[in-house]
Amino acid sequence: MIGTMDRPLATTQAAVTACRAIAAAYAREIEVTDDIGADQTSRRSAAGVGVATDPDGSLPHEAFVEFGGMPRLTVRLYPEEDALITVEGVEFHDLPRDDVPAFLRAVLDDTAFVKGRRFPPGYRLVVPLPGDRTYKEPVPVIGLTSWLSSRVR
Template sequence: MTYPSLPTTESAVAAIRAVAAEYRLAVAVTDDIGADQTSRRSSAPLFAVADPDGSLPHEAFVELGGSPAVTVRLFSDDDATITVDGVEFHDVPRGAVPAFLTSVYSGLAFVQGRFFPPGYRLYVPLPGDETYKERILGVSLTPWLSGRVR
């Protein structure tokens, strides 16, 4: 599936703010700018701010208020990690983040349980027949997750 282009971390944060405004959610954003500050630049030389190509890497950590508890970690590599009530979805394309959040807040996300192997999975369907799914670790479900069991 092709998603709208979000070429920068700042444009992705703006798109997340738009989704939060649509669902009346509080937003808190923490920015990490520079090779010495970003998490995926551990190989950067000491006190180096820019990448070797001269670009300035930018990451952001976004916390959305309300239920479920959602955080988004936007990386400068065009991907993100989204955590929904403790369930982590890694390597979500940056352009898919607004659709992912809309799916969660509009009620499309659901939980399915299995008898064998035992456990639950959180499914987040996106437009275009793409679905993200992750195992729910732990024995008990949060109230929001248990309200989404099918």
């Protein structure tokens, strides 16, 4: 494991650094877009024009990370210490920022899988993390891409 991924990710920049390390370890291209300032971040639309800091004087930092290759994988890191990770169109909302590296490794190491049910019919993308933590989200049947289909159990 890479050292930067084992420590808590105190800032958005630390999470971006961890994402870059994961991309390098898995030989994946990565593109990062940073939004810095209360007037730029998505959750602070009420900040007003030209207001860059929060009321407490801090400068919020949000980042969007897109990994190249398959599966299609994006990460939106929010200043509130949470993230939105999208895997092949399946969105995992409100993940703690500290879980992002383990989540990405689970997907890229092929430990994530799709579980199907007969009744009610449907699929779920299951991403197991160390420490018996698991994230599950429904997969729309029409959203079952070739990568997701190859992981059905």
